[in-house]
Amino acid sequence: MARNSTKERIFEEAAILFRDKGYLASTMRELAAKVDLQVSSLYSYIGGKEEILHKICFDNARRFLTGLKNIEAQPLSPSEKVQKLISEQIHIATSDVTSVTIFNDEWRHLSEPYLAEFLQMRKDYERRFIKIIQEGIDAGEFVEIDATVAVFTLLTSLRWLHRWYPARKGISIKSLEREILKVIFHGLKAR
Amino acid sequence: MARNSTKERIFEEAAILFRDKGYLASTMRELAAKVDLQVSSLYSYIGGKEEILHKICFDNARRFLTGLKNIEAQPLSPSEKVQKLISEQIHIATSDVTSVTIFNDEWRHLSEPYLAEFLQMRKDYERRFIKIIQEGIDAGEFVEIDATVAVFTLLTSLRWLHRWYPARKGISIKSLEREILKVIFHGLKAR
DNA sequence: GTCTATACGATGATAGAC
DNA sequence: GTCTATCATCGTATAGAC
Secondary structure, eight states: OOSSOHHHHHHHHHHHHHHHHOTTTOOHHHHHHHTTSOHHHHTTTOSOHHHHHHHHHHHHHHHHHHHHHHHHHSOOOHHHHHHHHHHHHHHHHHHSHHHHHHHHHTGGGOOTTHHHHHHHHHHHHHHHHHHHHHHHHHTTSBOSOOHHHHHHHHHHHHHTHHHHGGGSTTOOHHHHHHHHHHHHHHOSBOO | OOSSOHHHHHHHHHHHHHHHHOTTTOOHHHHHHHTTSOHHHHTTTOSOHHHHHHHHHHHHHHHHHHHHHHHHHSOOOHHHHHHHHHHHHHHHHHHSHHHHHHHHHTGGGOOTTHHHHHHHHHHHHHHHHHHHHHHHHHTTSBOSOOHHHHHHHHHHHHHTHHHHGGGSTTOOHHHHHHHHHHHHHHOSBOO
């Protein structure tokens, strides 16, 4: 009994291809070669190229939104919520690089109406993240800052973590998380 | 006398196209339509599609490296240097969105040997930025952090500034800069 | 489910007349 | 420098035999 079905292998190889070359530059011919099939045979398993992109983007969007929902529901302070959100982002980005890369970089090649739906989920996540930061500011836990600027500043560095963290070879996920939290919570400047 | 030559108009329209749809999804036919020429006429002005991408990527790489070099040469503290670097990134990213978007998002479609050359310039910039942070740590101006993690955390949020700052409508560049500096230097947490 | 064969449109680029 | 015409190639996807 094989560990992975042909369909699973197609999705996995496609993800690697999309990650390395981008969605548009990846061809069905290459994908077929990777899984040792003729191009036409791929279509016995999937409806088309975009179906793969769609699955990756929406699986990840749902994953992040579910994580956020769980954190929102817990009786935590804004600080603790932000810490958990950052921790979650780091763990997902480092453990599932391929998938997160595509989620972050290739969603724009979704066709309508999926693109609009995706953007709405993304915006929803950002809006709810901003709300948590604003609650922290109002509660006096965070400094008086523009919550939107703060969220995008930190969210952006997390979203593209997958691109740069291989540059810091040898660091453990635990240390990576500690260092990032240090920068985000306390900033660069010594007291 | 026209303000822009045909060649300049081709580069400008191509940049907008690349920014909006990505390099691969942009076609020479679309570009020709934008500048009111037949496709074949474009080739009287440029050698090919990649020449445009090449120019945008390398012009920007040089611009950022030149800015860094100037700052390095000044008799400033690491803190002041970092502040100037951040300020410069913000000004370029907000004043020349189109160009910076392509520089950040589309360089990977450069073919060799240009790709390798580009990556080397990029790495050089990062390495020198890390060095400044490390000097700040050694001088006691910055907290004891992993300089690489710190640089990528902040550099990433600056590099993709062009993607999110329209989400914070109405904010002035001055305020944007102040808020970002606040987050990066002092962090989220209230004292 | 896998194959061979192929449809069919889009692509970057060129040839050569004017 | 601009055009019309065209090329070779590659893209996703389908038809239909086995």
